[in-house]
Amino acid sequence: MTHRSADERRYTTIVERLKDADHRLTPQRLAIIELLTHADYHPSAQQLHQQLLPRFPSTSLATVYKTLHILTDLGEVLELGFSDDDTRYDARTTVPHIHLICVQCRRIIDTDIQPDPHLIEQLKQHSGYRILGHRIEFYGLCPDCQDNSGT
Amino acid sequence: MTHRSADERRYTTIVERLKDADHRLTPQRLAIIELLTHADYHPSAQQLHQQLLPRFPSTSLATVYKTLHILTDLGEVLELGFSDDDTRYDARTTVPHIHLICVQCRRIIDTDIQPDPHLIEQLKQHSGYRILGHRIEFYGLCPDCQDNSGT
DNA sequence: ATAGATGCAAATATTTTGCCGCCTG
DNA sequence: CAGGCGGCAAAATATTTGCATCTAT
Numbered sequence: 218m219t220h221r222s223a224d225e226r227r228y229t230t231i232v233e234r235l236k237d238a239d240h241r242l243t244p245q246r247l248a249i250i251e252l253l254t255h256a257d258y259h260p261s262a263q264q265l266h267q268q269l270l271p272r273f274p275s276t277s278l279a280t281v282y283k284t285l286h287i288l289t290d291l292g293e294v295l296e297l298g299f300s301d302d303d304t305r306y307d308a309r310t311t312v313p314h315i316h317l318i319c320v321q322c323r324r325i326i327d328t329d330i331q332p333d334p335h336l337i338e339q340l341k342q343h344s345g346y347r348i349l350g351h352r353i354e355f356y357g358l359c360p361d362c363q364d365n366s367g368t
Numbered sequence: 369m370t371h372r373s374a375d376e377r378r379y380t381t382i383v384e385r386l387k388d389a390d391h392r393l394t395p396q397r398l399a400i401i402e403l404l405t406h407a408d409y410h411p412s413a414q415q416l417h418q419q420l421l422p423r424f425p426s427t428s429l430a431t432v433y434k435t436l437h438i439l440t441d442l443g444e445v446l447e448l449g450f451s452d453d454d455t456r457y458d459a460r461t462t463v464p465h466i467h468l469i470c471v472q473c474r475r476i477i478d479t480d481i482q483p484d485p486h487l488i489e490q491l492k493q494h495s496g497y498r499i500l501g502h503r504i505e506f507y508g509l510c511p512d513c514q515d516n517s518g519t
Numbered sequence: 520a521t522a523g524a525t526g527c528a529a530a531t532a533t534t535t536t537g538c539c540g541c542c543t544g
Numbered sequence: 545c546a547g548g549c550g551g552c553a554a555a556a557t558a559t560t561t562g563c564a565t566c567t568a569t
Binding site for chain 2: 348
């Protein structure tokens with residue numbers, strides 16, 4: 218077998234998980250998973266729906282939401298809620314990772330940088346919390362928007 | 369003048385900011401600011417409204433939202449949006465800080481622990497983003513919920 | 520006195536749900 | 545061929561807005 222990209226592997230993984238959990242592999246679901254995995258892409262439900270329409274003109278938003286919830290329950294998709302923007306969905310990896318969000322174009326990219334384990338230890342000690350997960354986002358201007366702002 | 373707590377000082381600061389920005393100091397607004405500042409408390413708009421009702425039975429949710437937006441625009445309140453919960457508001461400090469969120473009781477507490485500056489430098493270098501701010505949350509079980517889960 | 524605030528209700532926006540006919544397995 | 549799924553529309557939530565009235569300054 219020839220080279221497969223990380224995106225393709227991730228796609229396959231999620232499809233397998235769906236099948237294993239006895240969910241049906243409908244064309245709509247496969248298309249949604251493809252969109253979620255093939256691109257540095259953290260779309261909203263609306264965006265997914267828009268991108269689906271050319272291929273499946275009758276797709277409904279409800280189907281998009283239902284699929285996203287199934288994948289979220291399986292732990293394959295992460296929801297990112299905001300107060301001033303639609304919820305965005307991240308299916309690229311199940312490994313917790315830090316997000317970088319452009320405050321201008323709203324692009325969200327993943328990083329492979331991990332938070333310092335020492336920080337987590339500190340938090341435990343100070344608070345008594347049992348730490349289970351995290352959400353870490355940095356806000357700023359992406360390279361493109363830095364360039365365009367000089368117009 | 370006698371001792372004033374950090375909460376009281378924070379309350380006064382926000383009230384001054386409102387006045388300086390030529391907003392009126394209505395009883396409703398003062399009460400909202402008091403609720404926001406006097407407690408380790410990151411309430412939702414609904415929660416604020418509920419707590420306001422005993423003192424101001426006719427207060428409307430719209431007023432709560434309007435006040436929160438004014439304070440957010442002034443930079444005195446931080447909005448925390450989620451996908452599965454109402455937006456929560458943090459008025460306790462304007463210094464960026466890490467939140468600890470209990471996944472069971474949804475209590476949100478502040479910490480005074482700062483992210484490693486080295487991490488931020490790393491992110492800049494890897495991504496080319498100009499970093500302007502952050503949102504860092506750790507999820508887990510607060511001490512109370514750890515105790516109660518052993519029932 | 521008057522600009523700005525409140526409170527009510529209606530409007531918006533987003534997400535969820537119910538139901539029925541259809542398709543996957 | 546049976547139960548899950550997609551699509552439509554209605555419902556449920558959360559938040560915003562318009563407007564008449566009231567009030568802080």
